[in-house]
Amino acid sequence: MISLPLFSLLTDVTVLAQHGPTDVLITALTLDSREAGPGVAFCALRGTATDGHKFIETAVAQGLAAVVCEELPAVLNPATSYVVVENSAAALAHMAAAFYGHPSRQLQLIGITGTNGKTTCATLLHKLLRELGYHAGLLSTVQNQIDEEVIPSTHTTPDSIRLNALLARMVAAGCTHACMEVSSHAVAQHRVTGLRFAGGVFTNLTHDHLDYHGTFDNYLKAKKGFFDALPKTAFALTNADDKRGPVMLQNTAARRETYSLRGAATFRAKLIANEVHGLHLEIDGREILFRLIGVFNAYNLLAVYGAAVLLGEDPTEVLTILSGLTTAPGRFEPVVSAQQGITGIIDYAHTPDALENVLQTLHEIRQPSQQIITVVGCGGNRDAAKRPIMANLAARLSNKVILTADNPRFEDPNDILAQMQAGVTPPDSAKVLTVADRRAAIKKAVELAGANDIVLVAGKGHENYQEIRGVKAPFDDKLILTEIFAQLNK
Template sequence: MKKLKDILYRVAVEAVYGSTDIDINTLVFDSRKVTANDVFIAIKGTVVDAHQYISSVISQGATVVVCEDLPENSQDNVVFIVVKDSQEALAIMADNFYENPSRELKLVGVTGTNGKTTVATLLYNLFKKAGFKVGLLSTVKVLVDDQEFPATHTTPDSLTINTYLRAMVENGVTHCFMEVSSHGIHQKRTKGLHFTGGIFTNLSHDHLDYHKTFAEYRDIKKSFFDELPKTAFALVNIDDKNGNVMLQNCEAKKYSYALKTVADYKAKILENQLGGLLLTINTHEVWSKLIGTFNAYNLLAIYATADLMGLESIENLRLLSELESVSGRFQYLISESGITAIVDYAHTPDALKNVLETIGAIRTNNEKVITVVGCGGDRDKTKRPKMAHIATQLSNQAIFTSDNPRSENPQTIIEEMEAGVEPQNFKKYISIVDRKQAIKTASAMAEKGDILLIAGKGHEAYQEVNGVRAHFDDYEIITETLKELQK
């Protein structure tokens, strides 16, 4: 059992009703999971305000309630802690409850619109190859050294983060790499964590359904760097105009990386082909199995981070050359009939443009590029026409289809995409609502040498329609489809 007063250390408390010198069981923010002697943290969420469940959790045995608004009928046998921000309080209390595990690790956060998963995952792989015990908190999965757990959010809730970080410490993990999303930062999920470093990859159009404006989205990302301690490093891509913005008011040690600009870590692409990339990084030449300019940035960020964390340069370059692509990130196969299929998570206009420009840079122009793409339901609608415009502009043929429609009508989503197609490109697209059928149609259109891009879902192994997630794996489907066509 832990003392409530110890769990409240560093929390901005506005009022206390009752004694904090009591034992508590655990912290809970889901009212359905409350049991005897629990601390319930009432959070005002985007959909539900948990303050309405306070009387219910007390009847379930909660002895402490942390809230922003004191209920009218408070009970004598329950301790009430009034705070300004329940989400922030939860994060700091979770850090204290699990005995500040991030301070016992070298924790590095990766933020930006694109590249977070690749950079975090490949840093995990590189440090693992270097002989360290390593942790990963990513969109795709959570790794506690060799133990794998499914991921539910890009940045999990504060309790989940600290649960995993404590497990890492207990399993001898020394380094942890973590994706830090704008949602996670805004909802204070990373508050209380002690970061050894932060990485900024890039910033482009995404999540405007949540943040409303690009400026707000940018400033949320920036707040992560504002809060880095003086002992940490801040590594930013300064080829992105927002890179220097991230460093304003940042107290951490500042470092930059770039392909086009003078920077602390500089790379140049010597060769870019389907087999991989030949780069110079700070005058050292290195070959990578990864493909495309966007991966040159990712590799440079990985090299710079490893260097800042003390990895010897030659060892760093050797391990960099051994890294392989992350699941659903420019993951490709070549069929027996000579068709190249690429599965990529590109679900933003900028990411789709990057992938198609990468394909454009390595193609011979004697082949067709056929792109299958959709847009998610219940998400930022403004990017739909932009995605369609890019797909038709940079492909020989595009097929608009469903992504994860969620609660929206998939046909309506496609129609909103179609609004972005310019008249000269009308003949370059067709629409097929059924995603599996769209992939099969694209495969049937392809001839030897052609390149198929299946964009938007990447590593996801499901499709969500009306709240139901059914198994659906782009890579699995394109593999099976191309095999069928070869028979």
């Protein structure tokens, strides 16, 4: 069991005031007052839903060792040490890193941020490093991994305590590298504060998470904040073809590198062919066939290639391994019904840009006679502005569309669908159906599909649940589509 004096955890924390001794032994950190107890340091965070400061007295009553807060409670317990800081979330991140022995400093840690492509890039880089012979960890939306050990993932980027605990497990398991998605929430909430990154990768920036950030500018600043914090020993690799790509590099101390399919960059690729069996690319003068499909995956492959080369790996060996890798679960993942000749595609596309990318890719690889039938919804209690945009895109770029529920959470699915329907223009309205039940919607799409048609089920990807009124019921798009195909074969 870890047991460290409080003062040793505050080395990188700016302390404004303290009450009580700082040599008390800390055996656990928590941001949840319900986990308070002897030897525990409780950090009171100001969240979007509630303020941890409201629970300080409740936590103290459970006999904890220390409280870290931005504002002292009215009554102080003489048996508890209090530390006042400017930002509790940042303080907790520094304390968590120290508590677990600064594991990020013992790893080649690569952070990948952007609206789309984070999971694919992190997964591909993890697979690549392991094929190169390294022990490596992965922190992603789909799952966390320590080499082959799979650990369920609850957030794109875990809270700073769990994050450092996972990194420490990777170090203990002999990992030398780790790849992780860095969400905008994680940056804004200081979850990655105190970590030492060997490199950062930017994929792209489009409309997402405005329900949390409020404005696109705030969303941009959160992403940029990750690069601003990179040390000069790290590399910062950005997509030069995204207009926000160069912005990421403006204030970073890291080595500035770029990748591009269109112009001058550190790492360049040329698209030779984008077909149903994969991509044919020329990267830095070498022609390679890849198993992944779509221009968006050309960018993902190029980003991973660049990151690996910047880590010191041999370019030819990197490309050879990348050519044989497959994508992450739920990312343009095919499910084929050979008997009916229908191709299903499961994709996590839950933003307008991601949905457009997937549909454009299907248009690029499909035969002229193939129809595209799209099943799509939008999550509840999230950015509502994108709902009509996504429905409009689906209607314009598909032959038939079925609007359905995604994860409605605490919203009425019919309200969400009405907002989506509002984005469909009269010329496209005849090819759009609304089926609130997601299973029924997928079944209807398959019924509408003819031989060789394509059924795209978008929005949930790897998720194996559907969240309705706070309850997560089992629901897997890939499994449902597979079952429907099997029923047709009987």
